[in-house]
Amino acid sequence: MTDDPKMAWAITAEGSQFPGPLPCGLRCIPRGVDELATEHLVLNMGPQHPSTHGVLHILVELDGEEVIAAEASLGYLHRGIEKLAESRRYHQVPTLLDRADYVSGLHTETAWALAVEQLAGIEVPGKASWLRALLMELNRYASHLVWLGTFGMDAGAMAPFLYIMRDREMLLDVIEAITGSRMMFNYVRPGGVVADLPAGVDAKIRAWLEVADTYLSENDALLGGNEIFRMRMKGTGVIDRATALAFGMTGGCLRATGVDYDLRRDVPYCAYPELDFEVPLGVRGDNMDRYDVRVGEMRQCIRLIRQLVDGMPEGEFSGKRSRVLKVPAGESYAAVESPRGELGIHLISDGGLTPYRMRLRSPAYFNLAVVDEALAGGLIADAIVTLGSLDIVLGEIDR
């Protein structure tokens, strides 16, 4: 055998080298095109690519249209939030955490507040718990809307995105009225929340609730009701139960495989024990299941928000807080169910004014680790959809 491609003509069907020119005068052995040597192509997707949802860089090894292997190359958005938190006081850390998962900052803030409260033994008034839950559900819905819109775009559906952004705008208006900000909230603090519901916001939420169901059904009909979309999603990007658990996947991606696991119900926090909701589950763990589970979650969100608005208790929105928060030495771990899965804060304190170590257990980080398993064997067009179905946020992955 020879490695020189120019000599390839002289290789016989048996694999031994033919000495000299072919006796019949032909240039090479006529073997047809099916034995044409193909080589694998390494394709760089990202870091500037609309379907990688941020600055994600994925290396895919392709054999024609088929994905042989995939590897995520991270770090384009790494800001060292865990290190920076070590130089911030306890009440300053949420400003950093908002920038970790920038699509659903309130979940990260709440996880932080729960971890600090657990370690410092701070009591939270009932109303603060309800406000946190309300804001988290509003934020979950807004986050799922971003996912729904971009997921449609990944599959080539442009129109739903525009309608979905219109709906998200209504929701962001509500969140802005409460927290004062559209994305970087800094609203949840250890001990409670920053402000009570402002006057008139109740009517605003109810106005949104009036149309939320209709709008969601419209958007779902545009995407999930589309036969072509369904055919593309069914059976692609299958992640089975064992793989999902092995890679530490949580959230909608895990529930799509049929694992009944939701921290809001299984390890309740905030106001969730008093609320009534269901946990939508999938069966096969393919893209369609992940879509259905998240859309189902959005319907539950509307149900939860209605309960939270109706049942909002009277009382203080924040406990008594000292100006400088000191947390005794020790460790704590608190987790919330973010739109992407189990978002945990592991806090280590040495009794000082700043955390000694803050570890953010980011759900999308673990969900993304499955790309090699999920993409290999599929087609490159499916790879983009599968990546979209994982609902990744790079701010949270790179931290």
Place this chain on the structure above:
Amino acid sequence: MPATKPAEVLRACGIPCETSTEALGDIVRLDAGRAADAAAALYESGYDFLVDLFATDTGERIEVTWHLRAFDEHVDLYLKALVDYDGAAPSVWHVYPAALYPEREAAELLGMTFPGHPNPKRLLTIDGAEPFLRKSVLVRSAEEVRISS
């Protein structure tokens, strides 16, 4: 709760360990060299889910934490082991593939290694970046914050 206690599981495998129950939960402290064996044994005993893996600079050494969970029972367990700076803790990726990313991250940010990792590249930082989660690498304002109190 898995039927067998973690300490008994590890003792049966001949892995010396110290167990304690703290505010965080059940903690098992062991020798870093036996961490992969311990993880494999605990996986068999029901701790089938790796929630997280991270490392902390204690000021003298690096403390690696494996946050395990018995998934169906929702019981958490923390394995902790100390390694020297530039030291090593065995990779547990063959037991918990979830460890693939966090091990690479801990390696580059704390300056240590996880022998046995199939792809021990940097994950978040570029070549030459210092292991900045070490306490010896200062963020300027850290001192400012502490002094101004």
